[in-house]
Amino acid sequence: MCGIIGFVGKEPAAPILLEGLERMEYRGYDSAGVAVRSETAGLQIRKTKGRLKVLSDLIHGGADLEGELGIGHTRWATHGEPNDINAHPHVSENGRIAIVHNGIIENYLELKEHLMRQGVRFTSDTDTEVVAQLLEFHYNECRNMLEAVGRCLRRIEGSYALGIICADYPNALIAARKDSPLIIGYGQNGNFIASDVTAIIKHTRDVVYMDDGEIAVLTADSVDVFDDEMLPVEKTHSVIDWDVSAAEKGGYAHFMAKEIMEQPEAVRKTISPRIRDGRVVLDDLHLTADYVRGLSRIFIIACGSSYHVGVVSKYSWEKLLRRPVEVMLASEFRYCDPLVDEKTLVIVISQSGETLDTMAAMREARRRGGRTLAIVNVVGSSIAREADDVLYTWAGPEIAVATTKAYTTQLVLMDLVGLYLADLLGTVEKPAYEAILSEMQLLPEKMQGFLAHTEDIQYFASRYFNHDSIFFIGRNLDYAMGLEGSLKLKEISYIHSEAYASGELKHGTISLIEPGTLVVALGTYAPLFDKAMSNVVEVKARGAEVLALTTEPFRERMEKTADATISVPETHPMLQPSLSVVPLQLFAYYVALQRGCDIDKPRNLAKSVTVE
Known part of the structure; x- marks a missing residue:
C-alpha cells in the first residue's frame, strides 16, 4: 500500500526521498509528500495530491529543500479523501514534529476527541494526524522525544509503520512498527528507513527488518533499536541479493x-x-x-x-x-x-x-x-x-x-x-x-x-477490448484458473468480469448471456474436455461469442465450435494451470493496453495490502 522512506546522512535528503518514492510507485498511491529539516530553514513540508511527478516538479527534483534529514510518503487514502491536506507528512500543531505513517490507528477517534478537549486543533481528516498531535502532547510533558514516542505508542491501537522527525533533534530519525512492514538500511553516507527494500536498494544492500513493538533511532553514523520496554535490541543483518536492474x-x-x-x-x-x-x-x-x-x-x-x-x-x-x-x-x-x-x-x-x-x-x-x-x-x-x-x-x-x-x-x-x-x-x-x-x-x-509467439493474443485483445462484461467458464482446475484470469482482466482493464464453474451456468448465470456477450471458455483440463465442449455449445446457443483456451491436442476440436481459439502446450493435468494462466495474463495486459489504462498502477489498487 502506502510507501515510506526516511534518510539521515551526509548528503541532501530530498532527492534521495523522491528517488525512493519513485521506486515504490508500484505499491499504489493517490498523494505524495516529503518533510526535510535543516539548521537554517527548519522543517520544510511539501505535499500534494496526485502523482509523484507533481511533487517533484513542485520542489524542482528536491533542489528547493535543504537538509540532510527527511521523510517521504506516498499515500493510499483510507481516512479522508485524497487531497493536499490529507497527504503525508502530517505535522503537529506547533509545527515541530512531522510524521509519515502506514497502517490504521483503530482508536484514533477516541484519541482525537481527548486531544480536542485539551485544545488541540486538527486540520485533516486522517487517523495519522492524531499520532502527530499525540506525540506533541507527550513531548510537551517530558521534553524527550524517544520517551514521547514510547508514551504515544502505548496509547495507540492498530497497525503502524512510522517515520518521525523533530525540529529539536536535528540529526535523528525515529522509526517504529507494529503489523506494518518497515526496514532499516545501513549506507555509507547515511542510514535509511523504508517500507520496501526497492526504495533503498540503489544505496545499500545491508538491511535489518524491524519487529513488532520496536523503536529505532537513526543518525548519520549509528542505528539503535529498542523493544517496547525501551531495552536495546541486537538485530540480525540481512543482505539483499538481487540486482537493482531487477526492479x-x-x-x-x-x-x-x-x-x-x-x-x-x-x-x-x-x-x-x-x-x-x-x-x-x-x-x-x-x-x-x-x-x-x-x-x-x-x-x-x-x-x-x-x-x-x-x-x-x-x-x-x-x-x-x-x-x-x-x-x-x-x-x-x-x-x-x-x-x-x-x-x-x-x-x-x-x-x-x-x-x-x-x-x-x-x-x-x-x-x-x-x-x-x-x-x-x-x-x-x-x-x-x-x-x-x-x-x-x-x-x-x-x-x-x-x-x-x-x-x-x-x-x-x-x-x-x-x-x-x-x-x-x-x-x-x-x-x-x-x-x-x-x-x-x-x-x-x-x-x-x-x-515466443503471442501475436494471436494481441489480435484477440484488439477484437474484444470494447466489451463491457466478460464471463470466464471452466470446470475443475479450469474453473480455478478462470478465477485468476478474470481477476487479472478486471484489475487492469476495469472491465466487469466474473468466473463461473461451467456446471453452474444453468443455475442462474446463463440468464446473463445474450447475443454478443463474450465468454472465455477454458478447456485445458483433459479429463473434462467433453464437458467443457458441451458448455461452449450451451452458451453459443444463447448468442455468446466464445474465445476458447485449450491445449494443442484439443485445438482442432475446439475450433469447430468456438469463435476464436488459443492453445497452449499440453502438460500433466495437475500442472496445466501453470502454463494455461499465461495467455490469460497476456490477454488482460493487451486488453488494458488497447483501452489506454495505467497497467502497472491500476486505480484504487495497491501492491501490498497492509490494512484490513
Missing part, C-alpha cells in the same frame, strides 16, 4: 509485460533447487511423516491471486493426499471460528509476506494450536518470520500491481509441496510421481516456447 523495466513498456516474460526463469528458479535425483527435496520444511499422517485437515489461507493459487491446489492436493483441504479467504478466516487444532496444517500464501489479513489469520491459526507453513516471496517479511515453516518462491521483485510471476511461482511451489507430502504419506504411486516431476522440469521450456 527496472529493462526495455519493456510496462513492468507487467516484463514480469510475464520473466516467468519461465522464475519458475525454473523455484523448481530446480528443489528437485534432486528424481525426488522433491524441501530442506526448509520440517514436517515428519508421523505428523503428516496424523493430520485431520489442511487449510490454505490467502487473499486475491494467492487465494486462487489455493483453489487450484485444493483440487490437486485432495487428489494427491486423500486428505480434506479447505481454502479460505484470509479476511474471513479469523471471524468464522475455524476448526483448527494441533492436527491441522495451515498453509498461508502471500507474495509480500506482509498482507495484514493473512498475517492476522496465521496468528489466529497458531493461537488455536495449528502448525503454519508460509509460502512467500520476500525474505525476512513478517509472515516469513512468524510462521513455523517458510518456503520462498524466489520469484525476484515484482513491481506491477497485478501479479503474474508471483502467482505462477506460488503455484509450482504448492505443487512441489503437495508431491512432497504425498510421498511422505505414500498416497502417490511411483510412476505418477515420476511423471509429474518430469513434466514439471519441462514447464519453463514450454512456457518460454509459448511466450
